[in-house]
Amino acid sequence: MASLNTYLIFMLLFTLLSFSSEATPTYSAHYCDNSTSFTPNSTYQANIKTLLSSLSSNTRSSKNGFYNTTAGQDPNLVYGTFLCRGDVSANLCQHCVANAINEIAQRCRMEKTGVIWYDECTVQYSDQNIFSISRQVPGMDNSTSASITDKDRFNQLLVSVMKILENRAAYEDKSGKRFAAGEANFTSSQTLYSLVQCTPDLTNELCFRCLQSAIATLPMCCDGKQGGRVLLPSCNIRYEMFPFYNLNGTGSTVLVPSPSSPNSTKAILCSVVLLFVVRA
Numbered sequence: 001m002a003s004l005n006t007y008l009i010f011m012l013l014f015t016l017l018s019f020s021s022e023a024t025p026t027y028s029a030h031y032c033d034n035s036t037s038f039t040p041n042s043t044y045q046a047n048i049k050t051l052l053s054s055l056s057s058n059t060r061s062s063k064n065g066f067y068n069t070t071a072g073q074d075p076n077l078v079y080g081t082f083l084c085r086g087d088v089s090a091n092l093c094q095h096c097v098a099n100a101i102n103e104i105a106q107r108c109r110m111e112k113t114g115v116i117w118y119d120e121c122t123v124q125y126s127d128q129n130i131f132s133i134s135r136q137v138p139g140m141d142n143s144t145s146a147s148i149t150d151k152d153r154f155n156q157l158l159v160s161v162m163k164i165l166e167n168r169a170a171y172e173d174k175s176g177k178r179f180a181a182g183e184a185n186f187t188s189s190q191t192l193y194s195l196v197q198c199t200p201d202l203t204n205e206l207c208f209r210c211l212q213s214a215i216a217t218l219p220m221c222c223d224g225k226q227g228g229r230v231l232l233p234s235c236n237i238r239y240e241m242f243p244f245y246n247l248n249g250t251g252s253t254v255l256v257p258s259p260s261s262p263n264s265t266k267a268i269l270c271s272v273v274l275l276f277v278v279r280a
């Protein structure tokens with residue numbers, strides 16, 4: 001009997017613990033710029049270490065999920081930032097940045113410039129000033145997700161949703177996070193969930209242009225796919241057919257109206273062409 005009670009108490013504690021623990025941050029991609037490298041045990045390497053631990057210890061003090069700092073002195077100065085997704089809690093942000101820092105130290109062993117993307121945060125460092133500059137080095141994540149039926153209509157909906165979110169994040173976001181997320185109905189049973197985010201150190205215009213170039217990449221990575229993302233150092237976009245962000249997170253979640261039917265556009269174009277043919 002005693003052992004059964006112990007067992008029950010154990011199970012109860014275990015259940016409570018599993019419910020209170022946060023979701024685990026998920027690695028997505030990384031990029032180490034091997035055009036510049038440092039020597040082992042150099043001052044630059046020591047500065048990267050200082051920089052990363054400084055990023056890690058400042059997740060709590062960040063108001064908008066973003067932080068930029070430097071470590072060391074010229075010519076061994078290192079610039080670094082972290083960015084947490086607009087809807088994640090301070091706990092998950094801290095957890096994600098800590099994981100990302102460990103992981104980037106393992107993956108970019110010799111490179112002076114590195115970026116690592118997790119679902120919930122991005123960490124980067126460089127020997128060049130990366131603050132307030134829009135950076136669009138490769139970081140595309142080619143989607144492996146299943147294809148969608150009715151591809152043309154889907155692509156059209158996706159682009160119109162992305163354009164709405166791009167404007168919100170660049171020009172209308174009052175949270176200071178440069179983040180926008182929204183849902184749109186594709187079919188009666190399929191909902192499209194999308195988000196866009198820039199680093200908050202960019203100007204409105206730079207944010208807009210970064211997102212614009214990310215959106216322009218969608219046909220290359222994600223044409224007709226049920227999910228995809230474009231990861232750049234200064235901004236990123238993602239969409240899925242399931243909710244992958246916390247819908248309650250920031251209040252910036254929006255209902256996006258469906259675009260007009262493609263057929264009506266075609267019909268108008270057709271009549272314009274016909275009109276010209278008739279007049280000619």
Ligand SMILES: *[C@@H]1O[C@H](CO)[C@@H](O)[C@H](O)[C@H]1NC(C)=O
Nearest residue numbers: 032033034035036037110111
């Ligand atoms: C850098 O990485 C690219 C692609 O991974 C590779 O083709 C190239 O040889 C590497 N360059 C150096 C100097 O390691």
Ligand SMILES: *[C@@H]1O[C@H](CO)[C@@H](O)[C@H](O)[C@H]1NC(C)=O
Nearest residue numbers: 038039040041042043045046
């Ligand atoms: C770097 O430092 C470590 C520990 O201090 C040492 O084991 C290693 O041999 C050094 N590497 C080089 C290339 O100097």
Ligand SMILES: *[C@@H]1O[C@H](CO)[C@@H](O)[C@H](O)[C@H]1NC(C)=O
Nearest residue numbers: 067068069070131132133201
């Ligand atoms: C963060 O970046 C801004 C420029 O965008 C700069 O003025 C500021 O000094 C940086 N902060 C740190 C701690 O380096």
Ligand SMILES: *[C@@H]1O[C@H](CO)[C@@H](O)[C@H](O)[C@H]1NC(C)=O
Nearest residue numbers: 140141142143219220221222
């Ligand atoms: C992604 O797909 C595009 C088009 O199919 C291709 O050109 C590109 O090389 C791919 N990139 C990666 C990183 O696999």
Ligand SMILES: *[C@@H]1O[C@H](CO)[C@@H](O)[C@H](O)[C@H]1NC(C)=O
Nearest residue numbers: 243245246247248249250251
């Ligand atoms: C989201 O907010 C609604 C209403 O404020 C609440 O009922 C719901 O439980 C919340 N969901 C989550 C996952 O926090």
Ligand SMILES: *[C@@H]1O[C@H](CO)[C@@H](O)[C@H](O)[C@H]1NC(C)=O
Nearest residue numbers: 183184185188255256257258
């Ligand atoms: C999506 O469909 C549901 C039910 O069919 C409806 O309640 C909701 O308002 C629709 N959302 C949008 C953005 O049209």
Ligand SMILES: *[C@@H]1O[C@H](CO)[C@@H](O)[C@H](O)[C@H]1NC(C)=O
Nearest residue numbers: 152153260261262263264266
């Ligand atoms: C749109 O046009 C396609 C053919 O181009 C047709 O199969 C489809 O039924 C049309 N949809 C609507 C809503 O009219």
